[in-house]
Amino acid sequence: MTEVIRADALPDPLRDELLAAVTATTGLPASLVAARRLAGGASMESWSIDLRVGDADEALVLRRDMGANMSAYALDRPTEFALLQAACAAGVRAPRPRYLSPDGAARRWFLMERLPGESVGRKVVRAPELAAAREVLARQLGEALAVIHAVPVERGLPTIPGPTEGRTPADEALHQARAVLATLGLRNPVWSYALRWLGQRVPAWDGALVLVHGDYRIGNLLVDRDGLAGVLDWEFAHLGDRHEDLAWVTVRDWRFEQDARVVGGVGSLDDYLAGYASAGGRPVDRDAFVWWDLIGNLRWALMCHAQADRHLRGADRSVELLSLGRKAAEMEWELIDRIDAIEKGAR
Amino acid sequence: MSDERDAFEQHPGALDLIDAAREHLATRVLPAITDPRLRFETLVATHVLGVASRELSRGPEMTAEIDRGRAALPGAPAHDGALCALIEEGRYDDPEAGAALRRWLQARNELSLFAWNPLFLMRVKG
Numbered sequence: 001m002t003e004v005i006r007a008d009a010l011p012d013p014l015r016d017e018l019l020a021a022v023t024a025t026t027g028l029p030a031s032l033v034a035a036r037r038l039a040g041g042a043s044m045e046s047w048s049i050d051l052r053v054g055d056a057d058e059a060l061v062l063r064r065d066m067g068a069n070m071s072a073y074a075l076d077r078p079t080e081f082a083l084l085q086a087a088c089a090a091g092v093r094a095p096r097p098r099y100l101s102p103d104g105a106a107r108r109w110f111l112m113e114r115l116p117g118e119s120v121g122r123k124v125v126r127a128p129e130l131a132a133a134r135e136v137l138a139r140q141l142g143e144a145l146a147v148i149h150a151v152p153v154e155r156g157l158p159t160i161p162g163p164t165e166g167r168t169p170a171d172e173a174l175h176q177a178r179a180v181l182a183t184l185g186l187r188n189p190v191w192s193y194a195l196r197w198l199g200q201r202v203p204a205w206d207g208a209l210v211l212v213h214g215d216y217r218i219g220n221l222l223v224d225r226d227g228l229a230g231v232l233d234w235e236f237a238h239l240g241d242r243h244e245d246l247a248w249v250t251v252r253d254w255r256f257e258q259d260a261r262v263v264g265g266v267g268s269l270d271d272y273l274a275g276y277a278s279a280g281g282r283p284v285d286r287d288a289f290v291w292w293d294l295i296g297n298l299r300w301a302l303m304c305h306a307q308a309d310r311h312l313r314g315a316d317r318s319v320e321l322l323s324l325g326r327k328a329a330e331m332e333w334e335l336i337d338r339i340d341a342i343e344k345g346a347r
Numbered sequence: 348m349s350d351e352r353d354a355f356e357q358h359p360g361a362l363d364l365i366d367a368a369r370e371h372l373a374t375r376v377l378p379a380i381t382d383p384r385l386r387f388e389t390l391v392a393t394h395v396l397g398v399a400s401r402e403l404s405r406g407p408e409m410t411a412e413i414d415r416g417r418a419a420l421p422g423a424p425a426h427d428g429a430l431c432a433l434i435e436e437g438r439y440d441d442p443e444a445g446a447a448l449r450r451w452l453q454a455r456n457e458l459s460l461f462a463w464n465p466l467f468l469m470r471v472k473g
Contacts, residue, residue, distance in 0.1 A: 106361055190452050192431040193439065200440075259470060319392045328396060329459035330467050336456060337471070340449045343442065 010035040018049070018062070018111065022099050043074070044235070048114060052140040060098060064109035068315065073233045073301065075178065077101065077108035082158035083234055086210070090151040093144055094231045095222075095268065097105040117222035117229035124223045125256045125265035133227045138267020141221070141249060142275025146233070149210040149242050150280060155210065162239030168205040169212075169241035170288075173295055174198065179304045184309060194298045203288035205241060213239040217254040218264035219223035242282060246273075247292035251300060252321055252334050253327075261306065284341060294338055301331035362403050369396035402462040413458055416451045420444075 010018075015032055022030040038061070047062040065077060075083065077100070095112040118124055125134070137289040151157070163172040174195065181191060214236030222230040248254070249264045249272075251277040258265030263272040275282055308325025310316040359367075372393045380386040417424055421444045424430035433439065439448040460468040 037382075121354070123415065187428045187431045189430045189434060189448075192434040193448060196434055196437075196440075242364075251372055257470065266393065300448065319395060320388055321397075323391050323395050324397075326463040329456055329463050333456040333460060333467075333471060336449050336452045340446075340453070343445065343449070 002217070006333070010049075014064075015108075017101065017105060018099070018109075019051075021102055022051060022053055022111075023074075023135055024102075025099055026053055030054075033057070043071075044233075044321070047287050049111060058098070059114040059215070060111040060112050061095065062109055063116045065107045071236070073238070075160060075237060078232050079158050079160065080237070081110040082156065083237055084253075085153055086156050086158070087148065087231075087234070089156070090147070092148050092151065093228065093230060094234070115222050115230045117224040119219065119222050119232060121217075121219035121254065121256045122264075124218050125258045129225065130223055133223050133225055134266045136227045136273040137223065138261075138263040139275035139278075141216075141263060141267075142272040142277075142281070143223070143279040144228055144231060145216060145242075145245055146217075146276045146279035146281035149245070149282075151211045153209060153211055153239055160211075160238050162209065168202070169209075169244060170202045170205060170238070170291065170295075173292075173299070174202070177299055177302060180299075180306060184282075184302070184305055186305065188332075190336060191298065191302070193271060194294070194335050194339070198291065198295055198298070201291060203285065203291045205288075206282075206285075208242065208282060209239050210242050212238055212242070212245050214238055214240075214245070215246045215248070217249045217251070218256065219254065220264065221264075233267065241288070241292070243288040243292045244296075246276065246284060247289050248296050250293055251296045251331075253297075253300060253330060260304070290338075290342070294335060297331040297335045297338075299326040304328040304331070350446070362400055365396050365400045365403070369400065371392055398462050402430070405458075405461060409458055409461075413451075413455050416454060420447055420451055 010032065015035075019032065022028075031052045034048075035050070036048045038046040038048055043066055045062075045064040045066050047064075049060045049062050051058045051060060056200050063077065063080075077120060081100045083095045084094060087094050088096050095115050097110055097112045101109045118127065118130065124130060126260045163169050164175070167175065177195060181195075211274040213231065213234060215233055216231070220231070220233040222232060250262050250269065252259065255261060255265035261267055262269050276284065304324040304327050307321040308323075311318050311322040372389060377386065377389055377393065380389055382409055401439075419428060420430070420439075422433045422438050434448070439445045457468060466472075
């Protein structure tokens with residue numbers, strides 16, 4: 001049974017847990033000024049939270065686990081909290097993490113600073129007041145991604161997943177896709193064909209293992225009138241190939257119907273890659289980029305079915321999750337269309 | 348009422364019920380919802396009823412065409428599972444068989460998209 005929560009009422013036990021954690025961290029009395037449930041998010045509950053801590057006001061966002069995990073590869077909240085700390089320390093534009101739930105909390109959460117800006121994808125690609133931001137956004141996305149990929153991975157990071165010993169990041173991505181497919185127990189010839197085609201064309205890897213955000217796309221980025229204000233939602237972060245992050249934002253579904261603007265429905269690939277290079281990003285291999293774009297479509301299609309499965313198995317009954325299973329047809333169309341164009345030499 | 352109808356034919360039909368529920372959500376429930384999360388979820392519920400309606404209304408001849416197309420592929424697979432096995436064995440690795448497979452897969456995808464999101468199909472096909 002889905003928990004019903006009023007939009008303006010933080011449940012009392014959660015409120016008490018938050019305030020106790022804030023006081024334990026700061027040594028100051030804390031009180032709740034306002035709380036508002038935020039829309040969106042199939043795996044995470046989000047709230048806008050205003051606190052009074054000692055004599056200061058704090059504008060925060062709460063990220064809290066829902067029920068079942070969205071993915072076996074997702075970070076838990078304590079690891080995401082520690083990763084955000086490390087990313088912010090390395091100069092990544094992201095909300096500073098502030099307070100973490102206690103170890104015994106039934107559903108883990110953390111509070112992070114609330115930055116101004118819009119994150120809803122459909123608004124980012126269309127809102128008239130963000131028109132000037134969209135002019136510069138593709139370049140900024142490239143620049144910000146270069147900063148993420150430059151975060152030192154040898155020290156200071158919490159333990160996050162990476163490719164299994166002996167596998168390249170691309171091998172790992174194929175392995176994970178096959179594992180998800182096996183879990184789903186479904187047979188779909190589009191997936192079989194895409195997996196075989198991609199498996200025969202695994203790109204060469206230069207061995208550069210970087211911090212990969214793992215879900216770097218419109219919808220997970222805060223945008224204000226000046227452009228990119230912050231990178232959100234780090235739960236899928238891992239160590240991997242930069243091309244995985246670079247290509248993900250170009251997957252058609254993240255363009256929110258603004259198809260001609262290849263980068264997240266806001267800008268051009270040339271601007272995006274120029275921004276990446278200008279901020280110190282390593283050279284981009286176009287074949288690897290295309291490969292990761294294609295497997296991005298496949299992974300998103302599989303993830304959509306995995307979400308529908310959460311409903312069908314009764315773990316999280318939700319018409320939204322169920323509907324995603326049908327949405328996968330969009331990515332499947334894209335996969336076959338793109339592969340067909342490549343086979344015809346019309347990339 | 349005629350007694351010549353099939354005993355299992357119901358009136359109003361399943362499509363009538365689905366369309367009525369969809370219309371109710373769209374015109375009576377959605378305008379009254381202020382909570383953004385609940386509004387989004389109700390929009391999704393309204394959409395999936397539309398998906399079910401389009402799928403039920405498309406008629407058996409469209410799925411029969413897809414089945415005939417699959418059977419005409421190299422190896423003549425009888426169902427999707429058999430086709431997956433042939434793909435994994437490499438039966439469609441050569442360019443001609445691969446092209447035939449992709450044409451059929453796209454016809455299959457289009458049938459899914461007709462129900463799920465006809466606007467997507469219009470957009471990507473120009």
